[in-house]
Amino acid sequence: MKDLRRLLALFAPYTRWMLGGIALTLVVVLANIGLLALSGWFITAMALAGLAHTSMDYFTPAAGIRGLAILRTGGRYLERLVTHEATLRLLSRLRVWFYQHLEPLAPARLQYYRGGDLLSRIRADIDTLDNFYLRVVAPSVAAFVGVALLSGFMSLFSPAVALINLGGLAVAGVAIPYLAHRAGRRPGLQAVETRAALRSTVVDGIQGQAELRIYGAAPRQIERIGTLTDALIREQARLSRIAGLSAAGSSLTTQLSIWLALLIAIPLVTRHALDGPDLAMIALFVMASFESVSGLPLAFQSLGETLAAAGRIFEIIDTRPQVEDPAHPAPPPALPALHCRGLRMRYADDAHWALDGLDLDLPAGHRVALIGATGSGKSTLINVLMRFWDYQQGRIELDGRELREYTGEDLRAFSAVVSQRTHLFNTTIRANLLLARPDAGEQDLIAAARQARIHDEIMRFPDGYDTFVGEAGVRLSGGQARRVAIARALLKNTPLLILDEPTEGLDADAERLVMAAIESAMQGRSVLLITHRPRALRHMHEVYILEQGRVVAHGAPASLAEMPAFAAYSQLG
Numbered sequence: 001m002k003d004l005r006r007l008l009a010l011f012a013p014y015t016r017w018m019l020g021g022i023a024l025t026l027v028v029v030l031a032n033i034g035l036l037a038l039s040g041w042f043i044t045a046m047a048l049a050g051l052a053h054t055s056m057d058y059f060t061p062a063a064g065i066r067g068l069a070i071l072r073t074g075g076r077y078l079e080r081l082v083t084h085e086a087t088l089r090l091l092s093r094l095r096v097w098f099y100q101h102l103e104p105l106a107p108a109r110l111q112y113y114r115g116g117d118l119l120s121r122i123r124a125d126i127d128t129l130d131n132f133y134l135r136v137v138a139p140s141v142a143a144f145v146g147v148a149l150l151s152g153f154m155s156l157f158s159p160a161v162a163l164i165n166l167g168g169l170a171v172a173g174v175a176i177p178y179l180a181h182r183a184g185r186r187p188g189l190q191a192v193e194t195r196a197a198l199r200s201t202v203v204d205g206i207q208g209q210a211e212l213r214i215y216g217a218a219p220r221q222i223e224r225i226g227t228l229t230d231a232l233i234r235e236q237a238r239l240s241r242i243a244g245l246s247a248a249g250s251s252l253t254t255q256l257s258i259w260l261a262l263l264i265a266i267p268l269v270t271r272h273a274l275d276g277p278d279l280a281m282i283a284l285f286v287m288a289s290f291e292s293v294s295g296l297p298l299a300f301q302s303l304g305e306t307l308a309a310a311g312r313i314f315e316i317i318d319t320r321p322q323v324e325d326p327a328h329p330a331p332p333p334a335l336p337a338l339h340c341r342g343l344r345m346r347y348a349d350d351a352h353w354a355l356d357g358l359d360l361d362l363p364a365g366h367r368v369a370l371i372g373a374t375g376s377g378k379s380t381l382i383n384v385l386m387r388f389w390d391y392q393q394g395r396i397e398l399d400g401r402e403l404r405e406y407t408g409e410d411l412r413a414f415s416a417v418v419s420q421r422t423h424l425f426n427t428t429i430r431a432n433l434l435l436a437r438p439d440a441g442e443q444d445l446i447a448a449a450r451q452a453r454i455h456d457e458i459m460r461f462p463d464g465y466d467t468f469v470g471e472a473g474v475r476l477s478g479g480q481a482r483r484v485a486i487a488r489a490l491l492k493n494t495p496l497l498i499l500d501e502p503t504e505g506l507d508a509d510a511e512r513l514v515m516a517a518i519e520s521a522m523q524g525r526s527v528l529l530i531t532h533r534p535r536a537l538r539h540m541h542e543v544y545i546l547e548q549g550r551v552v553a554h555g556a557p558a559s560l561a562e563m564p565a566f567a568a569y570s571q572l573g
């Protein structure tokens with residue numbers, strides 16, 4: 001119920017569109033029923049008039065029939081137009097709303113979700129939510145109002161028939177759909193989950209194709225996909241069986257209701273309490289009235305799927321970001337001077353301290369390197385500085401204020417990060433660069449690329465800056481991709497530059513080129529560099545050696561050169 005209320009609240013801005021759609025649905029249903037009933041009445045009345053050799057006014061009913069036919073067709077057209085417009089508007093709002101909630105959760109809260117699972121929530125679950133209006137709300141409201149109007153009209157002729165009809169409509173529109181919903185709940189839930197699992201497995205399989213082939217695990221992955229597909233087909237078959245049975249039940253109820261109505265109405269005609277043409281009208285009216293509840297079985301069934309999807313969506317929406325912005329943020333920082341005192345951070349309450357009393361000073365314009373064994377907390381420090389994760393104890397001061405006083409956005413606007421995993425989007429080099437500064441001109445792009453030592457190579461591509469880099473930049477070499485990332489960071493032109501093992505995984509030539517790019521990028525900025533490469537340390541003012549989240553030594557590179565730890569950690573790469 002709570003999820004239902006929340007769903008309705010989400011749709012509130014489109015109430016007018018939705019009410020318009022419902023009103024039109026109702027008009028179409030009523031016009032259809034009216035058309036059938038009036039036609040039945042008209043044909044019978046004409047026949048009886050012919051038999052009795054009496055005259056009758058056939059203009060009015062003929063005009064009525066024509067009017068209802070036009071109303072039905074025009075109404076259907078408008079109904080489709082309005083309901084689809086409402087649906088599309090809703091859909092785009094839901095996607096944006098979901099993404100806006102998703103973004104602050106990255107990366108801390110999202111690391112436990114699989115990529116395919118998130119994709120599935122964004123796409124399939126939102127689509128399913130969208131059904132809520134088209135398949136659940138609109139048909140239910142239209143049925144409710146429609147049945148009330150129809151029963152009122154019918155009781156003018158025969159309250160008993162109206163009652164029978166109401167009973168039949170309740171069975172076909174409520175009892176059968178309810179039973180079908182009960183029966184379809186579990187397979188409905190399972191189908192949503194299996195579909196999500198299938199999507200994650202397929203996405204994983206595509207992304208990890210190379211590994212699956214190298215380790216000969218592709219057949220197992222295929223088998224997993226096969227098993228999930230079979231499960232999905234079984235669940236869908238169960239849902240279809242339930243849908244089929246409920247359709248058959250509804251149809252049986254319709255026929256029985258017509259029989260019962262006739263059983264009651266025929267004696268009324270013999271007793272002259274009802275006209276002959278009215279009998280035909282009543283029979284057709286009863287038959288057609290079931291159209292008003294025809295959407296309900298699907299509505300009940302969709303309700304299960306919609307609620308399951310809503311549950312999955314709300315689960316993410318209700319997750320609080322790991323780091324929240326302060327209620328009254330300080331103005332953005334200006335001076336890139338950073339000081340950490342007794343900094344402690346762990347990823348979970350029961351995890352060990354990834355940073356365990358870290359002290360570090362990065363004066364404005366200085367270059368500081370961090371070295372240390374794997375797992376010593378170097379990347380964690382960056383996660384904390386970027387406000388992706390919060391720290392539990394100690395202080396971080398930036399430009400004289402505690403880091404927590406700034407908004408995450410201001411902090412990220414103040415710094416650029418280049419890491420070995422910097423993502424390039426599957427678009428052109430130009431678009432990848434412009435990500436950092438959408439309003440940058442051609443000359444800015446070229447200047448940044450030149451400084452990152454990549455311009456000449458870009459110009460050698462046939463399409464220059466308009467070269468497509470492929471998925472995650474696969475069409476560039478590792479060194480080229482890294483230099484495009486550095487150019488992007490340069491274009492952002494921030495006072496603080498953070499480099500997380502920017503030359504990791506590159507061969508000596510590529511490393512040399514990337515280092516040249518980095519040297520030029522470091523000019524005039526505060527720099528925090530994580531590296532194992534001794535070559536990079538030459539340009540640093542100070543080197544910090546980390547062990548288990550703590551600084552064990554720091555000083556100018558030359559002063560540390562004799563330390564065994566320095567030699568060990570600066571040559572690991």
Ligand SMILES: Nc1ncnc2c1ncn2[C@@H]1O[C@H](COP(=O)(O)OP(=O)(O)OP(=O)(O)O)[C@@H](O)[C@H]1O
Pocket residue numbers: 111347354372373374375376377378379380381
């Ligand atoms: N996202 C995370 N969730 C939970 N624990 C994490 C996460 N990232 C890192 N850790 C843990 O925190 C500790 C420090 O990891 P961190 O990545 O900061 O080390 P690092 O010095 O950067 O290592 P490397 O040189 O291998 O990159 C490790 O014990 C690691 O397992």
